[in-house]
Amino acid sequence: MNDRIEDPWGERTPYGPGERWPVRQDQLITGDVDDVAWVPTASVLHSNGDAMDLAVRDGRIVGVRGRPGDRVNHGRLGPKDLYGWQANHSPDRLTTPLVREGGALVPASWDTAMDLIVTRSKELDAERIGFYTSGQLFLEEYYTLAVLAKAGIGTPHLDGNTRLCTATAASALKASFGTDGQPGSYTDLDFCDAIALWGHNVAETQTVLWARMLDRRRGPAPPAMIAVDPRETPVTREADVHLAVRPGTNLVLMNALIRRLIERGWYDPDYVEAHTIGFADLRRLTAGYPVDRAAQLCGVPVRRIDQAAEILGTCKALVSTVLQGFYQSHQATAAAVQVNNVHLLRGMLGRPGAGVLQMNGQPTAQNTRETGADGDLPGMRNWANPAHLRELAELWNVDPGTLPQGQPTHAMEIFRKAEQGDVRMLWISATNPAVSLPDLPRIRRLLSRPGLFTVVQDIFPTETTELADVVLPAAAWGEKQGTFTNADRTVHLSEQAVRPPGEARSDLDIFLDYAARMDFRDRDGKPLIRWSTPEGAYEAWQACSAGRPCDYTGLGYDRLREGGVQWGGERLYSGGGFNTETGYCETYGQDLLTGEPQDEAAHRAKDPAGRAFLHAVPYQPPEEQPDAAYPMLLTTGRVVYHFHTRTKTGRVPELDRAAPRPWIELSAEDAERLAVSEGDLVRVETRRGAMEAPARITGVRPGTRFAPFHSGYWDTGTAGPPTAANEVTMTAWDPVSKQPLYKLSAARLVRV
Ligand SMILES: Nc1nc2c(c(=O)[nH]1)N[C@H]1C(S)=C(S)[C@@H](COP(=O)(O)OP(=O)(O)OC[C@H]3O[C@@H](n4cnc5c(=O)[nH]c(N)nc54)[C@H](O)[C@@H]3O)O[C@H]1N2
Numbered sequence: 001m002n003d004r005i006e007d008p009w010g011e012r013t014p015y016g017p018g019e020r021w022p023v024r025q026d027q028l029i030t031g032d033v034d035d036v037a038w039v040p041t042a043s044v045l046h047s048n049g050d051a052m053d054l055a056v057r058d059g060r061i062v063g064v065r066g067r068p069g070d071r072v073n074h075g076r077l078g079p080k081d082l083y084g085w086q087a088n089h090s091p092d093r094l095t096t097p098l099v100r101e102g103g104a105l106v107p108a109s110w111d112t113a114m115d116l117i118v119t120r121s122k123e124l125d126a127e128r129i130g131f132y133t134s135g136q137l138f139l140e141e142y143y144t145l146a147v148l149a150k151a152g153i154g155t156p157h158l159d160g161n162t163r164l165c166t167a168t169a170a171s172a173l174k175a176s177f178g179t180d181g182q183p184g185s186y187t188d189l190d191f192c193d194a195i196a197l198w199g200h201n202v203a204e205t206q207t208v209l210w211a212r213m214l215d216r217r218r219g220p221a222p223p224a225m226i227a228v229d230p231r232e233t234p235v236t237r238e239a240d241v242h243l244a245v246r247p248g249t250n251l252v253l254m255n256a257l258i259r260r261l262i263e264r265g266w267y268d269p270d271y272v273e274a275h276t277i278g279f280a281d282l283r284r285l286t287a288g289y290p291v292d293r294a295a296q297l298c299g300v301p302v303r304r305i306d307q308a309a310e311i312l313g314t315c316k317a318l319v320s321t322v323l324q325g326f327y328q329s330h331q332a333t334a335a336a337v338q339v340n341n342v343h344l345l346r347g348m349l350g351r352p353g354a355g356v357l358q359m360n361g362q363p364t365a366q367n368t369r370e371t372g373a374d375g376d377l378p379g380m381r382n383w384a385n386p387a388h389l390r391e392l393a394e395l396w397n398v399d400p401g402t403l404p405q406g407q408p409t410h411a412m413e414i415f416r417k418a419e420q421g422d423v424r425m426l427w428i429s430a431t432n433p434a435v436s437l438p439d440l441p442r443i444r445r446l447l448s449r450p451g452l453f454t455v456v457q458d459i460f461p462t463e464t465t466e467l468a469d470v471v472l473p474a475a476a477w478g479e480k481q482g483t484f485t486n487a488d489r490t491v492h493l494s495e496q497a498v499r500p501p502g503e504a505r506s507d508l509d510i511f512l513d514y515a516a517r518m519d520f521r522d523r524d525g526k527p528l529i530r531w532s533t534p535e536g537a538y539e540a541w542q543a544c545s546a547g548r549p550c551d552y553t554g555l556g557y558d559r560l561r562e563g564g565v566q567w568g569g570e571r572l573y574s575g576g577g578f579n580t581e582t583g584y585c586e587t588y589g590q591d592l593l594t595g596e597p598q599d600e601a602a603h604r605a606k607d608p609a610g611r612a613f614l615h616a617v618p619y620q621p622p623e624e625q626p627d628a629a630y631p632m633l634l635t636t637g638r639v640v641y642h643f644h645t646r647t648k649t650g651r652v653p654e655l656d657r658a659a660p661r662p663w664i665e666l667s668a669e670d671a672e673r674l675a676v677s678e679g680d681l682v683r684v685e686t687r688r689g690a691m692e693a694p695a696r697i698t699g700v701r702p703g704t705r706f707a708p709f710h711s712g713y714w715d716t717g718t719a720g721p722p723t724a725a726n727e728v729t730m731t732a733w734d735p736v737s738k739q740p741l742y743k744l745s746a747a748r749l750v751r752v
């Protein structure tokens with residue numbers, strides 16, 4: 001194997017259209033291979049779901065290998081997966097509960113810690129208690145949390161960090177197709193003749209998926225490639241057409257592309273007629289977006305938009321992927337939905353090579369959404385549909401009135417309630433908001449409020465555990481059993497390979513312990529939560545999912561032991577029927593400009609009857625615009641070697657060495673104007689705060705800066721200059737999905 005730090009994608013194994021992607025098994029192991037036991041799992045450092053085995057010797061993980069037979073990766077692994085498991089052994093793992101005493105966190109027994117939490121829970125009304133969870137736990141853990149929060153406590157304040165991540169994927173899928181669930185499959189890459197990457201730096205964020213794309217590009221009859229990104233990245237360098245749009249103009253571009261498809265007749269009128277509603281409005285609205293107007297607003301040449309339109313309009317089988325360049329911007333859902341529109345107009349769904357992936361980011365984000373740990377109702381049920389609420393009440397054997405009614409509280413609102421004193425207990429699991437939420441000065445302030453009781457459940461000390469009242473030590477991936485579902489609906493079973501350190505417990509066991517101590521009961525006085533193992537939780541979830549789009553009933557642990565399986569089959573919507581029946585859909589819809597929910601009568605009046613919605617939305621400029629004081633745009637994102645707030649990858653020597661510090665990207669012409677040289681320490685300032693890092697001169701759009709968001713103060717010690725990008729980002733979100741606008745701040749840059 002070549003050096004996966006030097007070359008994150010590994011050797012090419014070219015293949016042609018309709019052929020099977022060749023196997024290439026990647027492996028990294030310390031010591032002798034012959035004396036290890038192999039334990040199956042899948043990657044938890046991105047959403048691709050790469051299947052792998054952990055090598056175990058003497059009760060310790062000593063390496064990994066990709067699983068050649070798995071449908072997702074055919075044996076390949078990326079740099080984070082090859083090296084990342086070493087974080088499990090970090091000497092500073094949390095091994096006992098901690099409680100705050102006289103200002104400091106001190107070790108305590110599980111009884112002491114849990115008693116504090118239970119006492120506080122019993123003192124407070126349901127609406128005073130909030131839960132903020134993750135996209136990195138296992139399905140069994142989310143489902144248990146969702147049941148205890150909704151039917152045990154009865155609070156509407158439950159959400160995941162998936163709000164920051166793929167809330168827009170869910171919103172866009174629901175808005176167009178009626179429910180969440182990816183229409184496409186990774187195997188579409190084996191058949192397509194065009195790939196469009198909408199705000200997705202797939203080369204750095206899903207390295208194995210990128211390897212599959214590159215292998216098609218190096219084989220016979222390669223697919224064309226379009227990339228939309230204001231920066232130069234490995235993706236944009238490979239693409240045939242790179243649209244380096246000004247941040248915040250995705251919707252203008254999409255409207256112009258759609259106008260072009262319609263005016264050139266590059267659409268399938270029979271498919272549109274039979275399977276969609278809204279075409280006339282879409283045609284009327286996009287007529288206002290001629291290519292030259294878009295070129296001006298987006299800051300890209302007319303010719304390049306025309307080239308992209310021609311590829312989209314004339315290809316035979318298109319794969320689109322959409323991610324944070326679209327989702328973390330204003331009008332996020334409106335823009336993401338236009339990608340669905342392109343596929344609907346061209347009938348590019350439900351057949352080999354034609355698919356949309358409204359991507360996930362975190363490894364288990366799909367499950368947060370499916371199980372309702374993001375606040376939605378479990379099983380892609382509709383919170384506004386009383387029949388769906390009754391189904392759940394029946395299943396859990398509780399009175400429907402005990403479940404929270406109405407719209408669930410989204411994460412940004414939960415934090416606002418904590419700031420205002422409406423939420424008095426906040427239980428944070430497997431996420432590090434003191435680095436990952438926008439406007440960190442505000443987040444630190446509100447998490448430190450004396451009136452707020454904060455529980456933080458993590459595997460390491462973090463910027464967030466530092467602010468907690470109680471810290472609970474969790475078992476990590478590899479130390480517990482459970483399932484999770486990747487971005488193309490493939491479900492993997494992850495087995496327990498080793499024991500957790502010290503007194504750390506699985507997140508499932510922690511939630512079960514809490515439910516038992518709270519003595520949650522059903523209508524007949526029996527325990528509300530009747531399972532005590534991962535498989536028991538999974539079986540309860542299977543029953544909950546029955547008859548819904550994400551039906552897991554055929555996918556028991558035994559079946560998953562044979563390898564990853566997709567729920568819903570290879571592709572959704574093959575027959576052209578969508579999940580938009582009023583009684584079945586997950587949402588009655590929202591105004592995509594304002595986010596205002598529509599009611600059942602409005603949905604019924606449209607009579608979608610299994611047809612998909614073509615939504616038309618006018619562009620509005622972002623609220624925060626560059627001005628004299630803050631003349632440029634800052635956008636933020638990821639680098640290939642690090643995962644989020646670096647709690648794992650920062651503890652892995654190979655990965656830490658590859659990118660020990662953040663940086664700030666600017667174009668050569670801006671650097672010259674500002675007299676900044678490569679490596680100079682620079683400072684980005686916004687109305688919220690400042691961050692400092694060395695300058696990097698790159699192919700980013702002039703007028704735009706980019707900073708990775710990975711580094712909290714844990715990296716540098718509290719005394720150092722601020723390195724987290726979220727010191728400068730703002731508290732603002734897409735009105736439909738409520739996903740924050742990490743990709744868009746007016747800022748200025750100064751040399752330090
Ligand atoms: N190495 C690594 N891989 C990861 C992760 C990680 O932390 N590290 N995290 C995982 C998770 S949770 C997620 S959500 C995914 C995210 O995966 P991506 O979405 O691919 O990652 P980002 O870097 O956040 O954003 C993608 C691109 O959006 C571009 N962009 C910025 N502003 C705009 C804009 O206005 N319009 C357009 N069109 N593009 C814009 C940025 O320049 C960036 O290159 O990655 C997953 N995989």
Ligand SMILES: Nc1nc2c(c(=O)[nH]1)N[C@H]1C(S)=C(S)[C@@H](COP(=O)(O)OP(=O)(O)OC[C@H]3O[C@@H](n4cnc5c(=O)[nH]c(N)nc54)[C@H](O)[C@@H]3O)O[C@H]1N2
Pocket residue numbers: 134135136137161164165166324328361362429430431432433435436437457458459460462474475476477507636637638643644645646647648709725726729742
């Ligand atoms: N500026 C800016 N900010 C962003 C983004 C951006 O692009 N730009 N992206 C956003 C996105 S897409 C995301 S997904 C978020 C990610 O933001 P976070 O979720 O805050 O990031 P992580 O560092 O992954 O935090 C996960 C935490 O869970 C812990 N953990 C890991 N495994 C387990 C486990 O099994 N059990 C428990 N209990 N704990 C565990 C880790 O140690 C870590 O502290 O950041 C968001 N913030």
Ligand SMILES: [Mo]
Pocket residue numbers: 164165166361362
């Ligand atoms: Mo994410």
